[in-house]
Amino acid sequence: MKTIDVQPQPILSLKRIFAIALSGVKYRLFRAVVTVAVITVAMAFLMNILTESLIKKAVANSARDQIANLHRVDQWIARLSVPQTGEQIIAGLAQADPADPYVAELAGMSGKTPDDLASLQATARSAQEYLQFFQDMNYGRRRVLVGRAESARIFDHLQDPGAYDKFTANLSHMKTLRF
Incomplete structure (x- = not known):
């Protein structure tokens, strides 16, 4: 078996021990600051993306609402200026939801109740299919x-x-x- 000789170890002064510990702490603090900076930049980037998508969604919803209001105005102008043809009334009734204001408008103009128009909607849907059949x-x-x-x-x-x-x-x- 080989013998291992242990040499006498140097004894460091308190000043030298403190300097080594301080340089290690400085190095680790520098690395921590760099890591925190990278994480901060990444979080800022993600917040920027999130904010941008929220703003886009809000602008799109607002624009959609404004366009819907303008579309409603255009529909009223068209209805008041040019009478609807029979085909347009049939198509409107066939596609309208029973809760749609258009159904209430048709009921008021025709003197029928909304329940009467509900039964007419099935007929209007059939008529729409027949009209499409003949058109094709x-x-x-x-x-x-x-x-x-x-x-x-x-x-x-x-x-x-x-x-x-x-x-x-x-x-x-x-x-x-x-x-």
Whole structure:
């Protein structure tokens, strides 16, 4: 076995011990300050991103509300200046929610109750589907089925029993057409 000789260790003075401890503390404090500075900059960056997104959201909501108000004004101007066509009234009723002010307006203008309009909404939705069906159809087929009638006048045309019989007879010959 090898022998290990321990040399006598130098004895440091109190001043030297204090200087070594102080330099270690200074180094660790410097590293702590740098770490705190980096964390502070990172937090400031994240707060900047958060603040920016909150401001964007608030501005977007405000702009959306202002645009909705302007849109409401435009709708009123359009309603007061130009009467709605039958197709527009059908489309509006078909798409409106029962709590929508438009339904209350239609009820007031037509003399019906909102409950009466609720039953008419299902009819309006069906009418909207039929109007879309005829609108998507090519001119030749539409002319054979309903003559020169277009848009909501198709319903008036089909009220005539002779026209309806002709419509169903011609429809039965069009095998590729699904009604």
